[in-house]
Amino acid sequence: MKTWYHSWRAAIRIARRDAWRFKGRSFLVLAMLALPILGVSAADLTLRSAELSPAQALERDLGGADARVNDPRLGGAALLQDPKADSYAPEGDYDDKPWPDGETDVKAAIPANAKSIVDAEGRAKLRTTHGLLNTQIRELKATDPTAEGIMRLDRGHFPRKADEVAATNAFLESSGLRVGSELTAHGLDATYRIVGAYELPNSLGDAQVNALPGALLAPLDKALAAAELPGTQTSTTYLVSVPGDAGFTWNMVKESNKKGVTVVSRAVTLNPPADSDVPYYKENPPYSGGGSDNTTELAILSTVVGLAMLEICLLAGPAFAVGARRSRRQLGLVGANGGDRHHIRAIVLSGGLVIGAVAAVVGTALGIALTFALQPVLEDWMGKRFGDFDLRPLELIGIALIAVVTGLLAAIVPAVTASRQSVVASLTGRRGVRRSSRVLPILGLSAVVLGAGIALYGSTVSDQVALVGGGSALAELGVVALTPALVGLFGRIGRWLPLSPRLALRDAVRNRGRTAPAVAAVLAAVAGTVAVATYASSSEAQERAEYTASLPHGAVAILSPESAADVPSIRDDVQKLLPTEVRADVDRVVVGKRNCSGYGGGDECGRYEIVLPEAHECPLWSYDNTGEDPASKFSKAERRKLATDWRCSNQRGGVGNGAGDILIGDAKLLKVLKIDDPAAEKALANGQAVSFLNRNINPAGAHDKDAGDAAKGGARGGAVLTQGGPKAGSEGTIDIRMISAADMDAADAASMAGKEPPGTVTSIPARQISAGQNAYGVTMIVPPDAARKAGFTTVPLGAFFSTERLPSDAQEQKLNSELAKTGGDVWLTVEKGFTPENSTTLLALAVFAGLITIGAAGIATGLAQADAEADLKTLAAVGAPPRVRKALSGFQCGVVAAMGVLLGSASGILPAIGLRFTERRAQDQVYARMLDEGWAGGSESTAPFVPVVIPWETLGVLLIAVPLGAAVLAALVTRSRGALARRAAI
Structure with a gap:
């Protein structure tokens, strides 16, 4: 009595012999299945070996x-x-x-x-x-x-x-x-x-x-x-x-x-x-996270593994289908000798089982060997030594089983198709007439609409990022299901094409069972690449917009806040070693000994501070002796209004933020900072300070009682009564309080109590700089003559330089070596502008997608040539020149690549847009909460900028260069002449 065991044993034996007979096709499928297993097993072994046990961590x-x-x-x-x-x-x-x-x-x-x-x-x-x-x-x-x-x-x-x-x-x-x-x-x-x-x-x-x-x-x-x-x-x-x-x-x-x-x-x-x-x-009870992070990680891992298996199936499936067609006479003989459909299905499925099992063993073995051989390289890359070479057999067996399951899944559709073919058609070689499925396009279109709707809901209504990823994945699967129908639509443009591309396109449409999976595999690879590239490009644009330059591009600042004696030499070093143009020397104000900083420090050092006019004080920062948070005195609407008030704004970041509130310099500093304001240059030449913050300056007549009373009433009631502050170009004075070392404690206590601190207040004439100028953190510039008239004690601080061109790394390293000889704490800043971190990533993604696309298209082309050998021989028999074979092969590869890239590019933009919309919504919520709480003065008071940027360069490479490269490569590796065919017996 024959049992299922005997039938499967025979099927596996037939599949093993068939795989050995067609070594090229078998090796192709084996490589597709083994490579992911190699990578995943190597990654698992690396992560497990690098993960220290508690005892190992304690030992280190x-x-x-x-x-x-x-x-x-x-x-x-x-x-x-x-x-x-x-x-x-x-x-x-x-x-x-x-x-x-x-x-x-x-x-x-x-x-x-x-x-x-x-x-x-x-x-x-x-x-x-x-x-x-x-x-x-x-x-x-x-x-x-x-x-x-x-x-x-x-x-x-x-x-x-x-x-x-x-x-x-x-x-x-x-x-x-x-x-x-x-x-x-x-x-x-x-x-x-x-x-x-x-x-x-x-x-x-x-x-x-x-x-x-x-x-x-x-x-x-x-x-x-x-x-x-x-x-x-x-x-x-x-x-x-x-x-x-x-x-x-x-x-x-x-x-x-x-x-x-x-x-x-x-x-x-x-x-x-x-x-x-x-x-x-x-x-302080211990925090219990509830495992949500593990659930998210597991969901992401499952999605990645699922998509990888899908792509392998899409690539390997046509190979099994072609193998089944080339073995159709053998399968027909099985049917003619009493085998039924499930025997034929078992034979084809056994092909996937055999190759999957071999791929599992080969991939796992190579992964272990590769990890062991590259252990020093991996340790250097990770920055730490492995604890042990941690082999976990159950995990490796589970990873290996993925290859077996994937091989079986890839062979399911070819097995079902082969089992439905009649014995007569198999023995005679006729394929019969096959209709395209009408249900699959409907299911695909429904999945696209439903997935897009879920992704849209997740990005605009819900806070669940998983909805965006899940909806995008569902929509992508829908496009995969629509691929056979879309391939048929592409065939309609063949009437306007020359002979070779027309034949290639018609062959692709006629054999959708072979073409659609390859197109879908290219689609999946390109969609992921486009999604990541779009997200990375959008993030880069956001980072570029949020980047705060320390100085104008190419400018250099050298500051020595600790040692004034080193300043003359370091100024000369910069001018000697870098391609400088304008040099603007700056000094700083000290209170007490000449080695004191402007903000105090040491038993004999005081500090200085700019005295704001009472009408210019930010109500959100005005503490009184009660110690109550000033923002709590206002309603939500009032806090929102005050958060963007000019009195509560801070200067943008830059080198000036670390140089002190007062820089002693001249008009050369304006040139280095690229501030084109003739009135400001004239003010510095006339001994007036130049202020870059309008709340620091007292316009003429601003000290009258009415203005002070109005400011007090506005502060308590939350109304902004002084709109915009002093206008650009207005003149007035700036009050600077000098607090000696002996008065430091009393000044701190007075500030905490909301009282006026002790100290000597000096007024200097000042002019408000024109609006819209970026001073790179510089609060105000005081000319040397005005500083002397005010009685300020000054010491050299450093210099700012404009350059002819951006200093090279070699020049900067040589300068650092010279500065190190001083032994002091020297601050060197060279503004090189925004440097994107994603350029290499985008290039790597484009190369990866290109390789996958060329590989998938090449597989489809190889299968097409194997499947259509009779058609190629017919072309040669009717007098087609040898170059037609090369041209046809190239266009077959190019057609598959072009269709996959086009559909993948359209599919990949959806998840990236969804994720960016989700981030925009989250950042808008944070911004609104900041305004409600009265945060002001910095980036919190600026509306978030979360753009969506399409990476046209990456898309251009994918849409044009990759299909063209795939076509040229396929044409080059294809032989001009095929083997002669014997006349079939009649």
């Missing part, structure tokens, strides 16, 4: 220690923490008393019987072969067993003496030094020798230098403090090992918390206590 953080004890700088106050020490808070109620602050005696919090070593980190400028490099310094005795695992030695040895250091490979590469080189730090006379190179397993790209505790950071801090140079900011933790196997228990952690420190414990992290045993959670 704690080494061989049981815990890391840290000072949270709460002044030793008792605190509560979560088990991982990610969050902590002082114990008790601090709502009505100041938050504890200050250093803690960490050693007193370490158990008495424990062993501890210091792990200190700071930054310093180290001298390299190129100049100075700001580098992380880590003082840790790496040879101690407690620190084993934190650093991995590559060559040489770790420091053993105080004058020895080790360095990471990243530091050696960027500094130009090597093991054996001498190393010095800026401001320190001591010399150290590099005795080893190591790496940080979690941060391969970090430039770091290791020294023994107390060997580098402490001498460097002392030397810099003596030279009055900026020192290092050192953070110190302790690696602690306790006796016994229990490790640093949760009870020990809570005891240490009472002494004001936080603890990262290996034992607690690996075996955390119950939430009920964590006192910190009583006031």
Whole structure:
């Protein structure tokens, strides 16, 4: 008795022999199925290997220690923490008393019987072969067993003496030094020798230098403090090992918390206590996200896998269909010898099963081998070492099964088609007359309409981005279902084409079962590319519009806010090494000693501030002695109106924001900033300051009582009574208050109470700059003569330069090397304009889509040639020249590519537009909420700009270059003459 087992066994044997007989077609399908498996299995193995277990992560953080004890700088106050020490808070109620602050005696919090070593980190400028490099310094005795695992030695040895250091490979590469080189730090006379190179397993790209505790950071801090140079900011933790196997228990952690420190414990992290045993959670319950993120990730992953399987099926399906047609005589013999339809279906399906199984094994094996071979490259690309080479058999088997399932799915339609063909037609080679499905176009059109409607609803009404993606995917599937009907419509243009393209188009229309899947595969690839390219182009346009230039394009600014003595030399360095044109020197105002900044700092330094006229104060920023938020005094409508009021506007960002409110300069600075205002130049020449913020200036007659009373009434009532402020070109004065070091505390207290702070107020004549000028953050320019008349103390700050052309990278690097010799903190800005980050992405997408398109079109062309060999021989028999064969092959490939690219471009724009509309709606909601709450003065008061930009360049490459390239390539690889055919027996 024959069972299903025997019939399937025979079918698999026939399919295996058939696959081996037609090696070219089998290899083509095998490659299509195996390549995705290779990529997914390699990605799974890479991600799993890079994903550290808790024990591995602790080894890289704690080494061989049981815990890391840290000072949270709460002044030793008792605190509560979560088990991982990610969050902590002082114990008790601090709502009505100041938050504890200050250093803690960490050693007193370490158990008495424990062993501890210091792990200190700071930054310093180290001298390299190129100049100075700001580098992380880590003082840790790496040879101690407690620190084993934190650093991995590559060559040489770790420091053993105080004058020895080790360095990471990243530091050696960027500094130009090597093991054996001498190393010095800026401001320190001591010399150290590099005795080893190591790496940080979690941060391969970090430039770091290791020294023994107390060997580098402490001498460097002392030397810099003596030279009055900026020192290092050192953070110190302790690696602690306790006796016994229990490790640093949760009870020990809570005891240490009472002494004001936080603890990262290996034992607690690996075996955390119950939430009920964590006192910190009583006031701060742990957050539970509910798994929505995992659900979203799973949905995205499922969609990607589904689309990938669909595309493979669309490409592999025609191959099985052609294989079934070329084996139709063999299938007819099966039917003639008693086989029924399900036997024929089993034979064709077995072809997909056999090739899918082989593809699963080959793809998985190659993925594992490739990942193992490229492990160092992958680790360098990811910036960290693998934990283990983590093979997970169940995941790899599941990935491999995708190839088997995909092979079966790709063979379903050809199997059903072959089983419906009569035995007589199979044996005689006649295909019969086949009608196109009338149901499929209706289903496709319905899916397009429904999907577009869902995407539109998701982008304009709902906040669910998944609706946009789901609706777009449904619409794309609808277009795929419509592809056979659309291919038929394309055939109507054949009457106007020459012979070869007309034959190619008619062949594509006549054999829609072969053409439509290839067109659909091209459609799917191009649609995804166009969607991503449209979204990326739109995002780039938004980023370009939101980009705030620091200076005019190509301009250069050099500022030294810490050391005025270095300014003359750095000005000359810039002018000597860069292609500069106009040089505008600027000074700054100091209050107190000449090394003070304009904003205070130090026991002998005061500050200055611009005194706003009372009528110009922003009501949303005007605090009084009650401490109440000023915005709460206004209604929502009033806050919306005030948020865009001129009194509440800030200057745009730029270099000027970091240079201080007052720059001492002349009209050359206007030229560098590209501000063409003859009246402003004349004002500076006449000793008047130029103001770029209209709220700073007191127009003539603005101090009268009526204006002040009106401003007060407008502030309380929310009405904007001073519309627009001083007009461009108006003249008046600017009041500047000088607050000495002795009055700093009193001034801060007065400001908090809403009172006038102490200090000397000086008025200087000023002119309002014309509206619409971008000053790049510069608040106002005061000419040197006016500064001297006002009694200001000034010191050199730097210079602004316009350039003949944009400085090259080599010129900028050479300048940085010269500036490093000064040893001071110098700010160099070269405005290079907006640099899009997506250009490479768009190019890569276009290349990817082009390869997929050419590949899919090439597959369709190869299948067409195999399927239509008799027609080609007929053309040769009736006298067609050899070039017709090449031309026909090229046009067949070009027709498939052109149809797929055209339909894919139209399909891909929909999801991108939907996502951009969703983002626009979300940003409009944020903007409206900002206005309701009274946020003003910055980008919050500007309506969001979320454009939709079509990437015409990418579309042009896809629509023109790709089909043309596919056609030319197909024509070149096609032989001019085919094999001679024997006369068929009559």
